[in-house]
Amino acid sequence: MTIVIAGGSGFLGRKLVKRLEDDGHSVAILTRRPTRARDVQWSPDGSSGTLPLRLDGQDAVINLAGEGIADRRWSTARKAELRNSRILSTQTLVRAVAQCAHPPKVFISASAVGYYGPRGDEPINEAAPAGSDFLSRLCVEWEQEARMVESPATRLAIVRTGLALAEDGGALPRMLLPFKLGLGATMATGDQFMPWIHVDDWTALVSWLVHNDRATGAFNAAAPTPVTNHTFTRMLARVLNRPAVLHAPAFVLRASLGEMSTILVNGQRVVPHAAEHLGFRFTQRELEPALRNVLGV
Numbered sequence: 220m221t222i223v224i225a226g227g228s229g230f231l232g233r234k235l236v237k238r239l240e241d242d243g244h245s246v247a248i249l250t251r252r253p254t255r256a257r258d259v260q261w262s263p264d265g266s267s268g269t270l271p272l273r274l275d276g277q278d279a280v281i282n283l284a285g286e287g288i289a290d291r292r293w294s295t296a297r298k299a300e301l302r303n304s305r306i307l308s309t310q311t312l313v314r315a316v317a318q319c320a321h322p323p324k325v326f327i328s329a330s331a332v333g334y335y336g337p338r339g340d341e342p343i344n345e346a347a348p349a350g351s352d353f354l355s356r357l358c359v360e361w362e363q364e365a366r367m368v369e370s371p372a373t374r375l376a377i378v379r380t381g382l383a384l385a386e387d388g389g390a391l392p393r394m395l396l397p398f399k400l401g402l403g404a405t406m407a408t409g410d411q412f413m414p415w416i417h418v419d420d421w422t423a424l425v426s427w428l429v430h431n432d433r434a435t436g437a438f439n440a441a442a443p444t445p446v447t448n449h450t451f452t453r454m455l456a457r458v459l460n461r462p463a464v465l466h467a468p469a470f471v472l473r474a475s476l477g478e479m480s481t482i483l484v485n486g487q488r489v490v491p492h493a494a495e496h497l498g499f500r501f502t503q504r505e506l507e508p509a510l511r512n513v514l515g516v
Contacts, residue, residue, distance in 0.1 A: 222429070223274060225249040225263070225308060226283030226329070230388030231380075231421065235281070238422040247273070249284075263308035270315035274323055279429050280316065281327040282365065284308035288331070289390065293353070293479045302357055309364040322372045327428055328365035330379045332414045332441060334358035337485035340412065344492035345379070345437045352481060362437070374435055376428040381414030381441035381489060383421050384513050391513065394455065403456050403463030407472060409449030411486030414441035417503035417513065427499050439491045446506050448486065458510045 222239055226232045227248035239246050249261040249270075259273050263284055274280060286304040291297050309328065316322050335343050336350010349359045362377055369375040383389045397403055416424075421440055428434045446454070456463035472480040491501070503509040 220244045220278040220429070221247075221276075222279045222281060223247045223249060223259070223277050223323075224281045224283065225261070225312060226285065227281075229283060230385070231383060231418070232283045233388075234385065234418050235283070235422050235425055238426060242426065261311065263304075263311045265307040265310040265314075267311060267314040267318055270311065271318035274312075274315050275319040276321045277323045279325045279327065280312060280323045281425065281429070282309055282312050283329045285329065285361075288333075288354070289479065289482055292477050298353065302360070305357065305361045306364055309361060313364060313368045316368050316373060322370070324372070325374045325376070325429055326365070326368045327425060328362070328368075328375065328377050330358050330362050330365075330377050330437070332379050332381045332439065332487050332489045333482075334362070334379055334437075335487045335489065337411075337481070338487045340410070340488055343439075343487050343489045345439055346492075352485075353478065354481065369435075374432065376434050377437040378425060378428065378440050379437055379489075380421065381416050381439070381445075383416055383418050383440075384509060385418035386513050386515075389418075395459075398455055398459050398461055398463060401462050402465060403452055403459075403461065404465035404467045405452045405463070406448050406467050407469040407484040409447060409452070409466075411448050411484065412445045412488040413448055413451050413486055414439070414445045414489035415451070415506060415509070416440050416442050417501075417509045420501050420503050423502070424494060424499060427494075431497065433497055434494075436493065438493045439489050440494075441489045441491055442501055442506070442509070443491060443495065443504055444506065445488050445490065448483075451506065454507045455510060458507060458514060458516055 333354030
């Protein structure tokens with residue numbers, strides 16, 4: 220297959236490109252600054268530009284573009300950056316697809332489990348309504364833009380990703396040093412759920428969505444066994460053979476991180492009902508063996 224990926228140079232994008240190329244697919248990466256033969260220059264400003272010429276006749280488009288949610292504190296300006304990097308890039312792709320004489324057969328668009336907002340210990344599948352906080356509203360708007368691409372010619376699947384576990388990217392590497400120093404801590408109450416997914420299962424799921432003609436709508440990219448923050452802390456400490464007896468209260472997190480602390484203080488007990496219903500099987504279903512696999516211990 221011929222596949223075009225926006226956001227292919229990011230953490231998850233790099234993992235996905237490798238998997239797809241290893242499987243024999245031809246992959247092109249949309250980027251502002253092309254440096255390799257497979258790179259295609261684009262301007263994710265909301266307009267289609269010359270992109271229809273590049274997308275015409277492709278088998279699939281995968282949209283992973285967007286600034287990192289937890290990279291910096293959420294000032295008003297940063298919130299605008301987070302929104303624009305997602306909405307404008309999606310608008311650019313959707314408008315380009317609409318102008319193709321032979322549009323891509325499938326469009327995969329990223330989203331996040333933050334769509335659901337804080338939900339306590341209620342099991343959440345893809346039919347659950349959206350929340351009302353900043354992350355929820357951002358995901359709702361992001362997905363609404365992506366849904367404009369759907370047509371008889373183009374199938375749409377939306378990937379609501381949880382905490383993707385890999386040693387060389389995402390949130391896990393930021394956790395490792397304090398845990399290795401014996402400074403691992405439970406966050407807030409510790410009762411908030413953390414939807415997680417092994418990065419290999421994530422790339423397998425996205426590849427499966429590309430190939431499965433029955434896969435439409437939203438899919439939770441999270442392992443079938445979400446755990447609480449307390450359990451995650453205990454298991455990561457055990458895998459690293461280090462203590463983790465500290466506690467970071469919610470008020471401390473809010474004082475230091477501001478509104479961005481919602482990522483740590485709140486949670487969702489997300490389950491991947493849609494993917495499993497259609498037959499996708501996770502290879503890493505339990506957290507501790509998944510962590511050992513990622514960390515090679």
